[in-house]
Amino acid sequence: MEILQYTDQHREFRQRMRRFLQEEILPHVEQWEKDRITPKWAWKKLGRQGFLCTAVKPEYGGMGGDFLYSVIAAEEMARTNHTGLASSLHSDVVVPYIEAFGSEAQKKKYLPGCVSGDIITAVAMTEPDAGSDLAGMTSTAEQGNGEIVLNGSKTFISNGINSDLVIVAAKEAGVSDPYRAVSLFLVEDGTPGFKRGRHLEKMGFHSQDTAELFFTNCRIPEENRLGEPGAGFGMLMEKLQQERLVTAIGAQAAAEMMVELTTDFCKQTKDHHGKPLAKHQACQFALVEMTTEVKLGRTFLDKLIAEHAGSEQVVVETSMAKYWITDLAKRTAQRCMDLYGDYGFFEACPIARGFRDVRVMSIFAGTNEIMKNIAAKFMGL
Amino acid sequence: MEFALDKSRKEIQKAVREFTRGKFDKETILDLLRSGEFPSQTWEKAAELGFFGIHFPEACDGGGMGLLDYVLAAEQMCKQDSAAGIALMLAGFGAECLFRFETGPPADKYLPLVAAGKMRAAAAFFEHSPGYELSGIQTAAAQNGDAWILNGTKAYVPNGTSAGFYVVLCKTGTDADTAKNNLSLIVVDAGSQGITATPAGPSLGGNLIDFAHVTFENVRVPAENRIGKTGAGGRLAQCFIDECRIQIAAMALGTAQGACDRAVSYVKQRSQFGKKLLDFQVTRHKLADMAARIDAARWTVYSAAAAFDANRCDAKTAAQAKLTATSAAMAAADEAVQLLGGYGYMTEYEIEHFYRDAKTLEIIMGPPAALKDVIAGGLTGRQR
Numbered sequence: 001m002e003i004l005q006y007t008d009q010h011r012e013f014r015q016r017m018r019r020f021l022q023e024e025i026l027p028h029v030e031q032w033e034k035d036r037i038t039p040k041w042a043w044k045k046l047g048r049q050g051f052l053c054t055a056v057k058p059e060y061g062g063m064g065g066d067f068l069y070s071v072i073a074a075e076e077m078a079r080t081n082h083t084g085l086a087s088s089l090h091s092d093v094v095v096p097y098i099e100a101f102g103s104e105a106q107k108k109k110y111l112p113g114c115v116s117g118d119i120i121t122a123v124a125m126t127e128p129d130a131g132s133d134l135a136g137m138t139s140t141a142e143q144g145n146g147e148i149v150l151n152g153s154k155t156f157i158s159n160g161i162n163s164d165l166v167i168v169a170a171k172e173a174g175v176s177d178p179y180r181a182v183s184l185f186l187v188e189d190g191t192p193g194f195k196r197g198r199h200l201e202k203m204g205f206h207s208q209d210t211a212e213l214f215f216t217n218c219r220i221p222e223e224n225r226l227g228e229p230g231a232g233f234g235m236l237m238e239k240l241q242q243e244r245l246v247t248a249i250g251a252q253a254a255a256e257m258m259v260e261l262t263t264d265f266c267k268q269t270k271d272h273h274g275k276p277l278a279k280h281q282a283c284q285f286a287l288v289e290m291t292t293e294v295k296l297g298r299t300f301l302d303k304l305i306a307e308h309a310g311s312e313q314v315v316v317e318t319s320m321a322k323y324w325i326t327d328l329a330k331r332t333a334q335r336c337m338d339l340y341g342d343y344g345f346f347e348a349c350p351i352a353r354g355f356r357d358v359r360v361m362s363i364f365a366g367t368n369e370i371m372k373n374i375a376a377k378f379m380g381l
Numbered sequence: 382m383e384f385a386l387d388k389s390r391k392e393i394q395k396a397v398r399e400f401t402r403g404k405f406d407k408e409t410i411l412d413l414l415r416s417g418e419f420p421s422q423t424w425e426k427a428a429e430l431g432f433f434g435i436h437f438p439e440a441c442d443g444g445g446m447g448l449l450d451y452v453l454a455a456e457q458m459c460k461q462d463s464a465a466g467i468a469l470m471l472a473g474f475g476a477e478c479l480f481r482f483e484t485g486p487p488a489d490k491y492l493p494l495v496a497a498g499k500m501r502a503a504a505a506f507f508e509h510s511p512g513y514e515l516s517g518i519q520t521a522a523a524q525n526g527d528a529w530i531l532n533g534t535k536a537y538v539p540n541g542t543s544a545g546f547y548v549v550l551c552k553t554g555t556d557a558d559t560a561k562n563n564l565s566l567i568v569v570d571a572g573s574q575g576i577t578a579t580p581a582g583p584s585l586g587g588n589l590i591d592f593a594h595v596t597f598e599n600v601r602v603p604a605e606n607r608i609g610k611t612g613a614g615g616r617l618a619q620c621f622i623d624e625c626r627i628q629i630a631a632m633a634l635g636t637a638q639g640a641c642d643r644a645v646s647y648v649k650q651r652s653q654f655g656k657k658l659l660d661f662q663v664t665r666h667k668l669a670d671m672a673a674r675i676d677a678a679r680w681t682v683y684s685a686a687a688a689f690d691a692n693r694c695d696a697k698t699a700a701q702a703k704l705t706a707t708s709a710a711m712a713a714a715d716e717a718v719q720l721l722g723g724y725g726y727m728t729e730y731e732i733e734h735f736y737r738d739a740k741t742l743e744i745i746m747g748p749p750a751a752l753k754d755v756i757a758g759g760l761t762g763r764q765r
Contacts (some may be wrong), residue, residue, distance in 0.1 A: 132653050155723070156723040203733035271514075272514065280750075283750070291620070298434070345586065348582050359718060366721070
């Protein structure tokens with residue numbers, strides 16, 4: 001019995017996207033991994049095909065799809081074993097802020113470009129000294145004379161180099177309560193005072209650009225305020241459930257892909273006695289254990305997806321799923337590598353990239369320690 | 382009996398620690414990792430100071446000390462930096478065969494160069510077949526007058542393109558013979574006609590080592606280049622594998638300690654939610670787990686090395702040392718990445734390559750399943 005009720009349209013969308021990624025994206029991935037960035041044309045191509053921002057309503061250029069389209073897009077992208085087209089981050093994490101909290105003018109101005117891939121988005125929350133502790137951010141916003149002046153620095157920003165539009169979190173000058181001080185702002189590429197810092201080198205996510213962003217007396221018009229002043233924390237908290245769920249979906253799909261690859265490898269590869277690796281009992285148990293864990297993750301996740309799609313509050317379960325499933329992906333990569341042996345630790349083997357890429361999933365979108373803190377709080381502990 | 386290192390060994394630790402602190406500063410390491418270049422000059426310097434080649438006999442310009450001394454040096458190097466430590470301490474990979482086992486002229490020709498940090502070496506044992514058993518070797522040497530004619534391909538050979546010579550495990554008997562007596566070890570000069578070394582491409586870790594597939598096509602090798610007796614290669618190769626597993630265990634130990642030390646200093650200075658990360662109980666427990674596993678591994682590795690030096694090391698002891706130390710390294714590096722959070726994933730903060738190197742050490746020269754087969758074999762007296 002399937003927990004999620006995919007329709008024929010969903011299935012057709014999945015097939016179409018999978019074929020598109022195979023034909024149009026995968027041939028370039030090696031190069032993008034080397035380049036440490038994915039070209040903007042790839043985003044546009046993805047957008048033109050209707051694979052970005054599927055949830056955006058038709059009046060803003062989208063298809064107004066339900067959450068299952070986002071799930072499919074996230075899963076299919078994860079199965080490409082590359083991270084450069086961070087389309088879930090764009091479609092299901094950043095753009096929803098504009099959809100949910102943007103003014104009509106903001107939506108008209110930005111959403112069609114987000115859907116077509118002409119506008120790549122990023123969200124800038126993390127600062128050098130405020131990672132898990134968002135309330136500790138020090139970026140400031142000062143309003144006056146019809147404009148807002150932003151100051152501060154952000155780090156670890158995904159799509160940091162490519163982004164055309166950044167949602168920046170900063171504290172209103174003069175508000176002392178951190179939970180009432182944070183507001184969100186839309187900053188366009190090219191705004192004076194907005195500079196991109198270093199393109200950060202990292203363990204994995206090589207085809208994706210992660211960067212520092214600097215705002216120095218960066219002046220934006222008042223109409224670029226997103227939502228009400230001081231409502232930033234509430235908006236972030238509201239949207240983090242989906243961000244964490246999408247992270248879990250990506251991790252789950254990555255774990256499934258790695259177990260499939262490794263199972264095939266162990267079936268096809270023979271030891272020098274001519275016996276397939278998969279005929280060795282320890283290998284069998286390892287594959288069975290990994291497959292079991294992946295199925296457990298899938299069941300938990302699909303139930304959460306159904307609940308989230310039904311607009312239920314599933315903060316605790318989403319925190320649990322984010323922590324458990326991203327750890328699952330990490331653990332799976334480590335164990336798959338053991339089964340591949342020497343083959344696995346060369347980059348020519350897809351497991352090597354998977355191993356490097358999934359490691360950050362336990363860290364971003366709120367570290368797994370933060371997930372446990374949240375769950376503990378909601379469990380009344 | 383006291384479980385402690387004597388004074389001279391503590392001095393070795395201290396000297397290597399001071400040397401690597403000077404040589405493996407962060408910027409140097411990050412530059413090396415970007416270029417993937419082997420740190421030749423540092424290696425030569427390490428050899429000059431006697432840290433590299435510490436376990437080579439004095440007769441060939443080595444330090445004349447034991448594997449335990451090598452272990453202490455390798456641990457200190459990898460603690461300072463896993464990538465550089467691994468590359469330096471594996472630069473002579475396989476040269477041990479030339480002094481542990483009876484070897485003629487090649488020992489005099491090559492060992493002083495390796496001990497001086499001027500020539501790298503490569504044991505070329507395994508082929509394109511998974512597993513770490515020696516029975517599947519296809520590379521063969523046929524005797525032809527006063528020479529061997531060598532044919533075959535060795536896979537994922539460390540120092541594969543840079544070695545001055547290879548220690549090749551090859552068939553010299555007929556197929557009907559068992560692995561016990563149809564294999565031999567021969568020393569092949571890398572400049573010989575008929576050798577092609579093809580880089581194996583970028584690797585997950587061990588990034589300052591060049592791994593290559595090495596093909597030998599009708600390579601003529603002087604008969605005197607045999608190590609030990611004809612047909613003894615399988616047994617000798619196994620002895621070297623045991624030694625090498627202890628060496629890798631030492632590198633893993635240093636990698637684990639290096640990761641742990643970096644995590645400790647990070648959580649002491651990093652504040653979130655108005656307090657140091659160190660003040661969170663779970664942070665302290667994570668560090669406690671690391672420390673307990675690393676100390677357990679340390680004594681397992683030291684005692685395996687001491688047993689090796691006393692000629693009492695068996696395959697089981699060596700495999701246990703590698704299994705214990707590499708899994709401690711993986712756990713420590715993994716948790717260190719986590720404690721550093723986003724910084725842990727960034728190249729600049731070093732831990733990310735400790736994590737990749739820990740996994741590399743866990744895989745090379747026998748991943749966990751292969752080691753467990755060996756350990757179980759030693760326990761039950763039934764080698765598979």
